[in-house]
Amino acid sequence: MKYISGGLFPIKVALTCLILSAGSAMAQQKQSLPFIQQVKFKNDTTSITSFGAKGDGITLNTESINKTIASVSQKGGGVVLIPSGLWLTGPIELKSNVNLHLKRDAILQFTADFNQYKLVQGNWEGQPAWRNQSPISGVNLENIAITGTGIIDGNGGAWRMVKKDKLTETQWKNLLASGGVVSADGKMWYPSEKTVKGSNTKNAGVIEAGKTAADYEDIKDFLRPNLLVLTGCKKTLLEGVTFQNSPAWNLHPLLCEDLTLRNLQVKNPWFAQNGDGVDVESCKNVLIEGSTFDVGDDGICIKSGRDEAGRKRGVPTENVIVRNNVVYHAHGGFVIGSEMSGGAKNIWVYNCSFIGTDIGLRFKTTRGRGGVVENIYINNINMIDIPGEAILFDMYYAAVDPVPLAGEKREAIKTVTVPVTEATPQFRNFYIKDIVANGAEKAIFFRGLPEMNIKDINLENVTIKAKKGIEIIEAAGIFLKNINVITDNTSPVVTIRNGSRINISNFKYPDGSKVLFDVSGEKSKEVKISGTDVSKAKKASVLGAEVDKKALEISK
Template identity: 65%
Template sequence: MNKFNLFSQALFSALILLSALQAIAQVKPYSFSHLPEVKETKFRNDTIRITTFGAKNDGVTLNTKSINDAITASHKKGGGVVLVPAGLWVTGPVVLQSNVNLHLQKNALLQFTKDFSQYKLLKGDWEGIPQMRNQSPVSTTDAENIAITGSGIIDGNGDAWRMVKKDKLTESQWNRLLASGGTVIEAKKMWYPSVQSAKGSLLKNAGALSPDKTPEFYASIKDFLRPNLVVLNNCKRVLLEGVTFQNSPAWNLHPLMCEDLIVRNVYAKNPWYAANGDGIDIESCKNVLVEGSTFDVGDDGICIKSGRDAEGRKRGLPTKNVIIRNSTVYHAHGGVVIGSEMSGGANSIFIYDCSFIGTDIGLRFKTTRGRGGVVEAIYAKDIVMKDIIGEAILFDMYYAAQDPIALKGENRDAPKVVKYPVTEETPVFRDFHISNVVCDGARKAVFIRGLPELNISDIYLDNMVIQAREGVEIQEAKNVQQKNVRVILTGDKK
């Protein structure tokens, strides 16, 4: 063989190797070796007790001023710990301040009042869009180096705020609820805690900010404008550790546009019937670590969001660089969820060593036309699931703001497939990597439903054993790769 032929053969081999490497690069294999770094909080060694400012743990005294005065005093001294000792402390809204760690001792119960007059109406955010809301029980804006830590409980008194669907309760539970007061809208099969709350539910976008809405209008539906329990807006270096957050009026934990957020060993708890009772909604945040935590709630467990529709696209802040590990989700609409308000996008999300037990869906990725936004570079591995009511893994671009599991007697028709033009309102799902999943019991193993105008693409499923009544269903998707995926059909046993 002459030198030219040798050179040609070598060049051909090099081109083949380059092509193979390019193909491997397109697959984008898992990479958990370079996880995002999240900066930690650090506080002065100085402690102020709320009792110093007159707080009383008699279960009657309203301690709002005492607690907030203690936080302000600590902040002015350069920060430190504000200590909530053991006992029952009734309070109105608490506002955190920079460099302050609100620490709840074991057996400390911070109980938020059900006197709605203590919560001001403020411009806030509701499900990804600006709205008028009641002041959150715990909140802050533009703070740095803040924390809520300890072994105590923060209770949002959510039962005083929330509506309840009749079909989610037994007959005895429903009758007890009716006997407690409130009002019912029969057509909606829904109980409301007050006439104001019911009135607001009948209005479209009742809390939306609009020049033609007067303060008197918002006041007339105040009870309907439920706050999230903890709202941290545009904060840097945040730590939530050890505390139980429970009984929230709406979402439990809502970090919004935060950077360097650590959620460690918390317990987020809500009744199974809690409307909008999400565990944590991480919205338009970057550099986030959720670890060692437990969620048992009435809506999505651990949720990634980034704003809704035009408002979310205008904000343009994706949720990115998120680690979710060593955590358990019990009752919830989804274990780890992305969407549906993801119009600013989401990327570089790492989920591993998690368990979902009894959730409606395991891994849940949802959106709909109008959202826009790009969700990509999502990695999940080493996931254990048991007794999943619906799908173990679900991708759905036809989300319709409904519970994932139809209630008894509720009929749902499949959406009509119509192809629309691709615009900025068209959402994008691509580049998902899911491996090492074991699921003992689900209705369906995997469900993927994209849009005809823009398919879901590049989904890599690897090393799975899923016991389910139904197998894998794929609609309007491309480059879905399955390797070592074993589905064990169980008939009606599971």
Template identity: 65%
Template sequence: MKKIGYTIFAFLIFNASFFANAQSGVKTIYSFDNLPVIAKTSFKTDTFTIVKYGAKSDGLTLNTKAINDAIIACNKKGGGVVLIPKGLWLSGPIELKSNVNLHLQKNAILQFTKDFDQYPLVASNWEGLPQMRNQSPLWATNQQNIAITGFGIIDGAGEAWRMVKKDKLTESQWKKLTASGGLTSEDKKTWYPSEKTFNGAKLKNPGEITSDKTPEFYTSIKDFLRPNLLVLTSCKKILLEGVTFQNSPAWNLHPLMCEDLTVRNVYVKNPWYAQNGDGIDIESCKNVLIEGSTFDVGDDGICIKSGRDAAGRKRGMPTENVIIRNSTVYHAHGGFVIGSEMSGGARNIFVSDCSFIGTDIGLRFKTTRGRGGVVEKIFVKNINMKDIVGEAVLFDMYYAAVDPVPLTGEKRDAPKIQLLPVTEETPVFKDFHISNMVCDGAAKAIFIRGLPELSISNITIDNFSVKATEGIDIQEAKNISLSQINLVVDKANPLINIQNGNNINFTTINYNTAQLLFRISGDRNSAIKTSGLDASKATNKTEFLAGATEKSVQINK
């Protein structure tokens, strides 16, 4: 195995020049010049073209058997390349097998069928829970040394599966969609492609596998149980390279409990209105490299997960040792995301040299009570952001499973703040280090919201220049360090809001103007300090509410 080179700027070395990752009693020390090694795939040159197994590129012939037969033959003969030549190839689900590289030539389109009968119901996993789903178009379980490479397009026929919200379409698009068939909700705001989809949408977690559900029940809502385009479960040594993955029924790429995954130079796209249309969800995986890739999707772009609630904690497999670099995310709910299903934890994750353009949120770290799990040792640097709809940087432990930015006319109440006991269900966010970012346009620069019973802690943000409507909002947090922050804001009343913050340090904060510099609220604030901040530019310096006192803040120029 060859070590993957990676250059990290000197600033963070003082803060995290090494860290320990204990796995199975073995202590491994990583540094920015000595990252985890991702094992590479290797394939024989023997080539098995699907045409020789009866495949036809007429867009009408269902080539499921021909493609799978080619993969089986390749696997039985020790592996090699299964070739999909240029042309449009219609297919049902395809199972990848060990030592096989499924290679798409340029101008090859692998088009998955809209015939739902071709996708059997199978026991799978969805949003961190064991669930019944339709078989994924591309899938593998317990395989080693597998790849999908080339220059072609893989299309999941997602438009046949997805429900669509009216508010996300133009009037003419909505009329065309509803005229095509299907059903609309009682309030006429959501379209469903079939009655089974409509029935499933009215239930809570209908696909979750429980003893009281019969095969007949799952069949009655089958169309609602949308598959992910690609699901790889418990596989090792994987390469996804060069291919366009698009139009998924649900998530595009879902590696689950995999090891040694490389994703390089892929293009992942869904319509921006595609519900649950994530780009890639790396769940409970170890040793991952994503580089040179582009995501333009309907939900989170690049996302880290590790199971949900008790099921995720029982699995106990964190996503760890992940390198993400030189990639771009266009439309998405978040550019780089952790959560909300992170109950198995996440650690040792490095993100660098990425651009987020037009995403709802830039860096999005989300969880909620009930998840449990520890997210730690997250390092981010050299991020460019433009036209971010919501927050440029967001930490939120009150995730409510809704779109991050409300639709026009949608009203949302702030979460009810309660102090609850700390249990195994209490999630932990700590040890995040973010540096060297620029954001040209956001609704809010930084939002950090922890839980009153367990604060978000140990976050450093350094060298961040941002144009935003609002400034900085920190709630229920401790050991937060913000330095070299340049804020150009439209509304600064206040510029910085702190609710129950402890050991909050601001160093060299530059801003254009502020009606109110600090609003401090709550009776559990302490050690809020500034240096290199010119308070004279603000009309008013401080405001104290809900039990906060002047003793909690020390402003030094």
């Protein structure tokens, strides 16, 4: 039989987006979505068994699989078949014009023998770094695919450190019984002494002039690989397959063009540190659709390099479509950042559901990143049971879990103003519409920098049931129309601190709310409320002593 994947021809589609104008009035505009070129392969199919592979779960098939891929590519391309069986292997290197196709009852599992993974120069969290070779990788390839309905398992449990607080007592005892090393305070499990040393090494793995792979051997086990890394590839399709149990990130396309992810299952244990679903970094023309994510860190994430290294690369992630996806556990459902130093722009996200993600829509950065995130269009998003914020913009990201564990204490942010430089990040021009969330800790949170406010964020037709309402800090040009926030009345429904050009119209809130609008900060001004019956609140507004009385204007 011949195995080819579906969806092999170029497509161009258009979406009618309702976009808020800068003056908060709605303007209907037709936005052409990006053109994503699709893959196409010869019908020739070669099974890995032709080169001696055995699906017995014992034989190490690294050489057989790589020889099959190389042979098919050298002959002009085609399909490499992973048939029924449990196929144990070391790292696999993809080649141009090859479609790696997994049968439904095929499991491709990567070995837990760390010696099979050599140290290579790669990239980690937006910076050049030494890492263990990824289980699946490809560099500067064209017309490649991984398709089918089988399972690709990264054997991530062999690599990951695990926090005690994230396991049940029985799970923790079983983990200790498996071997490894426990931290001095008894709160963290490590697979090996090399992992412990790496975790205590500043900037572990970062490439330094004059050092070779041998210089990192004593921390090798700590330098966990991403399950799949594609670098500089053009025309790529990942379709139908289950990617699971990755050592670090699951899917990491870097500097790729014309990338399609369709109908994937992407899974990691919820406690998997750095267990992201997909991190699209400095890529152009991307389609992510019909896929399901249930992972240990961010679900669908957009990145473009970190700090000076990302700015020097200077390649934004742009022209991205994210549609018809479901995200279960994740730190964020759809995420941009925090490594966004090369920028991100022209991104459409629609018809997605987030179920139990720590945060729903999550946009994060921090000083030092630089980069501009702009022209982001989001609509038709449904969420339930969000432990943190349904919608979050935060320019004080601190590399911690978004929802604190029981007993965890975090210090409050100390606000200081610093000069604007190329290292100052920017969020601007977001258009978010038709959002429903049933259950969240906080409905909406904006926190910009005093020297660089979050700017021109537009939300319309949003209904959120949450314990707390809306908080706007160091933001300018926030337009909220037809927002319904259902809170528990224990705190102000809308808190504004150092916000300017805040326009809120047709706002709905629970009757009897203690305080509707709480405005503070000497920079707060031009806060305008319209089309809102403020009489249903016990107190319509509270102004800080430092706020000009004319800063808040309420009109019918």
